[in-house]
Each structure stands twice: as structure tokens, then as C-alpha cells.
Amino acid sequence: MTTGVMPRSTRLNRAKRRGVSGMMVALTYLAAALATLPLLFIVIHIVKLGAGAISVDLFTKMPQPVGEAGGGMANAISGTLILIGIAAAVGVPVGIGAGLYLAEHKRTPLANTVRFLSDVLNGIPSIVMGIFAWQLLVRPVGHFSALSGGVALGAMIIPLVTRTTEEMIRIVPNSLREAALALGYQRWRTSLSVILRTAMPGIVTGALVAIARIAGETAPLLFTAFGNQFWSTSLRQPIAALPLQIFTYAISPYDEWHSLAWAGALVLIGIVLIISIAARFATRSRFGAAVD
Amino acid sequence: MDGIERIRGMSGLERETTARVSIVGSDLGDRAYSVITTAFAICIPLLLIAIAIEIGRAAWPALHQFGFGFLTSSEWDVPAGKYGAAPAIFGTIVSSFIALVIATPLALGVAIFLSEFAPRWLQQPVAFLVDLLAAIPSVVYGLWGIFVMIPLLREDVVPFLRDTLHLGATPFFAGPAYGPSMLAAGIILAIMALPYISAVSREVLRAVPRSQREAALALGATRWEVIRDAVIPNARSGIIGGIILGLGRALGETMAVTMVIGNRAEISSSLLAPGYTMASLIANEFSEATSDLHLSALMAVGAVLFVITIIVNAIARWLVWSVSVRNEA
Numbered sequence: 001m002t003t004g005v006m007p008r009s010t011r012l013n014r015a016k017r018r019g020v021s022g023m024m025v026a027l028t029y030l031a032a033a034l035a036t037l038p039l040l041f042i043v044i045h046i047v048k049l050g051a052g053a054i055s056v057d058l059f060t061k062m063p064q065p066v067g068e069a070g071g072g073m074a075n076a077i078s079g080t081l082i083l084i085g086i087a088a089a090v091g092v093p094v095g096i097g098a099g100l101y102l103a104e105h106k107r108t109p110l111a112n113t114v115r116f117l118s119d120v121l122n123g124i125p126s127i128v129m130g131i132f133a134w135q136l137l138v139r140p141v142g143h144f145s146a147l148s149g150g151v152a153l154g155a156m157i158i159p160l161v162t163r164t165t166e167e168m169i170r171i172v173p174n175s176l177r178e179a180a181l182a183l184g185y186q187r188w189r190t191s192l193s194v195i196l197r198t199a200m201p202g203i204v205t206g207a208l209v210a211i212a213r214i215a216g217e218t219a220p221l222l223f224t225a226f227g228n229q230f231w232s233t234s235l236r237q238p239i240a241a242l243p244l245q246i247f248t249y250a251i252s253p254y255d256e257w258h259s260l261a262w263a264g265a266l267v268l269i270g271i272v273l274i275i276s277i278a279a280r281f282a283t284r285s286r287f288g289a290a291v292d
Numbered sequence: 293m294d295g296i297e298r299i300r301g302m303s304g305l306e307r308e309t310t311a312r313v314s315i316v317g318s319d320l321g322d323r324a325y326s327v328i329t330t331a332f333a334i335c336i337p338l339l340l341i342a343i344a345i346e347i348g349r350a351a352w353p354a355l356h357q358f359g360f361g362f363l364t365s366s367e368w369d370v371p372a373g374k375y376g377a378a379p380a381i382f383g384t385i386v387s388s389f390i391a392l393v394i395a396t397p398l399a400l401g402v403a404i405f406l407s408e409f410a411p412r413w414l415q416q417p418v419a420f421l422v423d424l425l426a427a428i429p430s431v432v433y434g435l436w437g438i439f440v441m442i443p444l445l446r447e448d449v450v451p452f453l454r455d456t457l458h459l460g461a462t463p464f465f466a467g468p469a470y471g472p473s474m475l476a477a478g479i480i481l482a483i484m485a486l487p488y489i490s491a492v493s494r495e496v497l498r499a500v501p502r503s504q505r506e507a508a509l510a511l512g513a514t515r516w517e518v519i520r521d522a523v524i525p526n527a528r529s530g531i532i533g534g535i536i537l538g539l540g541r542a543l544g545e546t547m548a549v550t551m552v553i554g555n556r557a558e559i560s561s562s563l564l565a566p567g568y569t570m571a572s573l574i575a576n577e578f579s580e581a582t583s584d585l586h587l588s589a590l591m592a593v594g595a596v597l598f599v600i601t602i603i604v605n606a607i608a609r610w611l612v613w614s615v616s617v618r619n620e621a
Contacts, residue, residue, distance in 0.1 A: 125544020
């Protein structure tokens, strides 16, 4: 550079600017380090405290009253899986249908409105969803139920599935649609058996990511699934759920319950992780298909 | 005439098929398909309307009885049948504010690091770890908060703030420190809001055209000056949108906050005092609410939370959307 001909003050100024720049760059490195710390912290504690309390009993036995040794969370684990199932059955079809509509009607007033409201729906706190499901499905019948919990969770995944479905359909090449139409397919068959099928792995990924996100939800279940000490698979009865059980155990004053809470947290994170990994595999097969 | 106008705007093949279909008459399958997807799309506005109506119905008795005073009264006295939401609204605002103060610089730092400075091999792992923060269930944050973070705060952080930094003299750090507190809630919320702010910021920073950075470099700007003068101004409203989105998350967060905030309906200037947020108030008192009025008052708090988060999210989406439109144009 031409530092030689610059006046002294400019050279000093440049050194100062370089210094500031180096410092700010270093600060962003620091921010990255600090931001990843909490995750490592949390994961280490869960594994350390949860792994010790994990046993076969946890998955096969029912909860024991305070003071009695042993006991597991079999009902809570099965309850959580049932709730996830209801949520997927409620939320995924609506999300895919709405996503199809949005992908095929890019700029109509209804599409713009739905897109915006879907984002708004995504931002509604989960506890508000719980109040909604309680007022709609619990209050009129007079008792808590698995169904109401599943509906609250299902409503939460609709906007997520809608968004990914729209995005995934958008990236399907237009030539595929035109080829199908050229072969004399009707529009609806083109959409369902060509476009939707091509986009399916991506949509499955999106749906699994959405389900992973609601699997650990607790707040809406306080008003709806409510929790249950006993084994229940009935949709009309209150049902136990892993997050609810963790909450109850965590705020209790008993040490053995605390360690069960950590074990429950480890299992819950395991469930979320398995669903997320499944989501990654679904995406991978899409890229595989694209290469073929 | 209308049909011909429509056909003119289509691509070749689309035009032919449409022409064929309109000659044969509209296909029944096509019409059914269109009706069904439209019905699914309409489900979303209907769901929002249903939520608004149901929550309004649940909240009505309390709102009707207390009127506007419900928002401003700080007296939440269950045995006396007096319900004022001010302490919960105050707690929600304060805890979310603490969360943003802590999370925003960190999230922006990470976003800038990832979009500008990170070596290639570090980009993916760091982005993955930060995104993973959003995948941890709220109740697990709460569990960690109770048994790890609160003892840490009580034994190390609070004495450090008070004695080493001499903040004990200010009203914000006065009074006894039991552990569960507004500060604990704010820190947990900061960790939970961080991935949302950083994800949106990262996206809008990446959306800034490369040419902007190159132009600034060509004018002799340092690496930091490129960010400050060329990148951030272009991404500003998107970043603000991301921060507001994080705020929306923090406002409605329930379980983790309920577990660490201490749950007491008082307004205190000290961050070390226990408090309430709107969401934690509902979660904490729902199971013990026996009178209809108490229940309705809790639902009214939910209604206030609903309205606030809708406004906050609408603003955030609009800001993020305006950036993407500007960069497309």
C-alpha cells in the first residue's frame, strides 16, 4: 500500500481502525463461543444426572408413590407418543393442504392473507393454544382428555407444515408439471401424483421437524391432557405425558423424584433427537433421488 | 373474453391444456381438488378466529367485571376476589427486556461471525449447536434452571454483582436473594430467544448482496467497517424483525419461566425478587383456581397475552418481509 506518502495522522488513524476491526472480529468469535456454551452445559448436566437414573424400569414400570423405591414413567412415555400421534393426525393434513394451495396461488389476496396469518399463528404462545383447546374441548364436556391435548399440539404444527410444504413444492421444477400436463394428466392428478410426490421427502422432513418441536411442549397440556397417574390409552380420558411428569417431579421436594425428572428429560430429549434424525434421513433420500 | 385474457398470460403448454379443458368443460376432479385445497387454506384464518372467540368468551366475565382496571390494578388477591394483571404484565415486560438485553448482542455476534468471519469448517457446527438451543423443550430448560442455574446464580453470580461490582447499592440488586427471581427468568429466556434472533439475523445478513461488501472493501474499509457501514444498514430492519420475533417467543414462554421466577404477584424494583409473568401466572394458578371468577381472570390474562403477541409478531413479520422484498427488487 501507499502508507509511505500518507501524513502521520492518517497512518495512526489507520492503525487505530485496524485495531478496532480486529477487536470487533474477536468479539464475534467470543459471542459464538458464549452462545454455544449453554447448550453444552445443559446437555452435559442432563446426560450426567439423567443417565444414572435410566433403567429398564423407567420404560416398563408405572410411577410409584413418594418414598417407595423404583417406579418408572411407562404411562408418561406412551402418553407422549399418543399425543404426538393425535397432533400429527390433526396438523399434518391441514398443513399440507394449505401449503398446496399457497404454492399454486402465489399472489392472490387469499393466499397472501393465509400466508401472513399462518406466520401469526406460529407466534401464538403455546399456553394460549392450551386455553383455546380447554375452552373448546374440555370445558363443554367437563373433563380433561388426551384428544384436547392432541388438538392443541396439532394446531401448533399447522403453520410449520404449511410453510415447508409451500417451500418444497416451489422448488419442484416447472418442467415436471409441464411434462405431466403434456401427457394429458388432469391438473389435480399432476399436483398430487407428480408435484406432491416429488416434494414428499422434503415435506416429511418439515413435518417431522414440526413434530419434534411440539413433542416437548408442556404448557398447553396443563389445561388439556392434564396428566394421569394410571395407565390410560383412551382419547377421552386425561393422559400422562413425559413433559408434564418432568414438571411435576422437578418442582416436588423429593430427591428420588428429582433424579427421575432428569431421567425423564434425557428420554424426552432422546425422543426429540430420534425424530430430528429421522427428519435428516428423509431429506437425504431426496438428494439421493435428485442424483438418480 | 375474460377466459381468453386469462389464457394469454399462460405458458404454451398450460395454454393448450387449459384450452382443451375449457372446451371439454371444467374437469370435475380439478374442481374438487381446488375446493379441497382452498378449504384447507381457509382453515388457518378460521382457526385464528376460533382462538380469538374462544379466549374472548373465557375471559369475558373477568373483563366485564373489572373493565380497564384489570390491566392497571396491581392487586391480585385471590381470597378477596380481586384481580389486577399489572404485576404479571410488568413481570412479562421486565423478564423479556432482560432476555433481549442479554441475547441480542450475543445473537448478533454469532450471526455476524457465521455470515462473515467464520472459517468454513466452523460454520456448520456452530450454526447447528446454536439452532439446537431451539430444540430443547421448555420444561428441560426449567429443570436445568432449578437445579443448576439458580444455585450458580445464588452462590457465585449474585455475590459477584453485589460485592465485586458494587451493584448492591442500586435498587435493581437490593434485597434478599433466594434464587428464583426475575433475573433467573430473564437469563433462561435469553438462552431460549437467542437461536431465533440469530437464525433470522443470519438469513438477512446473507441476503445482503456481495457487491455491497466488495464496494466497501475497495474503498479501503476494514473488515469491521464493511459490516458496520455496508452490511448492517442494509439488513437493519430484518435484524430488528428478528429481535422482535425473539421478543414474541420470550413474552409467551411458560414452563421454564414458571419454574425459575418464584411466582409472586408483586411489583419490585429488584431483579433478585420473585415475580410473575402473564404466562407463568396462568400456568401456576390454573390447577388451584376453584371459583369461576378466578378462572376467568386467568383466561383474561391469557387474552391480554394473545393480543400482545399478535401485535408483536405482526410487526416482526412485516419488518423481515420488507427486507426480503427490498433485496429482491
